[in-house]
Amino acid sequence: MTVPPRFATPAGGTPTPAMLDAFQRDGFLVLEQFVTPDACDELRERALTLMRSPAATEHATIFSTTSDDHRADRYFMESGDQIRFFFEDGAFADDGTLRFEPEECLNKIGHAQHDLDRVFESFSYNPDLAKLAVGLGWQDPALVQSMYILKPPRIGGEVHLHQDATFLHTDPDTCLGFWFALEDATEANGCLWFLPGAHKGPLRERNVRTGELTTEQWNLSSAPWPNVEPVSVEAKKGTLVVFHGYAPHYSGPNQSDRSRHAYTLHAVDQAAQWLDSNWIRRRSDLPFRSLLTHRPEAG
Template sequence: MQPATAARVDQFWDDGYLLLNGFFSPEECDVMKERMALIVEAMDVPAHCRTEFSTEQEEQLQAQGSADYFMTSGDQIRFFFEKGVFGKNGDFLVPKECSLNKVGHALHSLDPVFKNVTHSPHVQELIRKLGLMEPVVVQSMYIFKQPGIGGEVTPHQDATFLHTEPLGKVIGLWIALEDATLDNGCLWFIPGSHKRGVTRRMVRTPEGSMPRTKFIGEERQFGEEEFKPAAVRKGGLVLIHGEVVHRSAKNTSDSSRHAYAFHIMESRNGKWGKENWLQPTAELPFPSLYT
């Protein structure tokens, strides 16, 4: 394991991201992959994902169902699919284990395997080295990046979607469960971009509105030459500052790029944005990372 030395911690705060190869063992990665395979095998695919709608009214109902399914997923384990994986009768056009974009957003609390990983002693030790005093876990997701169809993730900042007051309270932990390479869609970052602030936010719209969210502000334009690749081997951990600009390309290779990721917030002297799409619930308040 690459140790998180004081120099490397400084590097994280300077660059906005940090790669730690060997943070988890290949065996630990396989346990997570095997657990997700069981979750996918038992999944109940919601009707709005399977059904092809033909009238304007039905399309509106589909959009409402999809929006509600996403907006209420913060304390659930739910399934989000790649485009074009269902036929007109709702049947899978690809093996169902190859149809998913991600599973989220409460694996860290509702599944024992992912809960243990999230709260593992070496994760807690790492976050303590960063100086966080009262971190809470706000969301988690399993990302598949399917071979051939794994979609592009355009340049963005996590703080656009996970806003805190003040800024700078969110950190992502991204665990490579398979090698993440230039060919299968590894992450790319703009070093130091977390120091430039956030110019765009996704916020909730008034209750009953469609769409359920909207963007305020404008995203900056970024040059291709600004991005640096962050290829990482199976078991590697990527620390992601909430304001650093990052992206990943479409996976056009024949190799998947599975990852488990979760976000934490320093709750000491920090508040969760009330307009965020994701909100804690009475059933699942944000749990402390250190418990």
């Protein structure tokens, strides 16, 4: 496979038999025009407003130092029920100041804007997404994490080959990823790459919370990755790539002068058990919400 199959978005979200075949065979499914260009622009504008708020940069200094205090760890480990801002490695000048505007050097915003921000909430709790997840076999998908990924021009870093179920655990495993191209994603600006069919192999690693500020990466299987050619998934603005939690994927660095904004959501099935080994923690007044039943208020 050199070019993965792509499909027009199914009316109402329910996947067709051909889409189900592709998802089951490859571990991922590419649906074009799942969201409108206007919806992409609205999310980008909201993200820009958040990035220009004082909250976006007030913690920047903790990432520009290599001191051994745990403020950076805490900022990350407590972000499961917050909206927080994470910078690219190349974001800082030698004196610790930001080299560029936040939108040109942020790596991502995470991890709960889908439950804390009205614009993100209405984009995320999309009834068509619920129908898609149910059509793919999830009984009661709940959104557990969101990431606004910027992959900024020139300094947007590579994301190494991984399986998302490494980071989001249920018993049994039910992690499902949704990746929305908010701008055209190409090989030049760092689109996603998959190993088709490799989701049928085992989960290789589990990232386990071991303390208030710590996680460990546990090896679960030393099985090598299958010998399949990685395929790039270039995606036009508005495309949704949905993928199985065991599907190995990565994205290249952005060496171009164009950004590659994307928005990802991860769901798990509430029919399975959410495990305490997850790094993500939620305060009691912000429980996970079901894609099936949560409907954001209009306006």
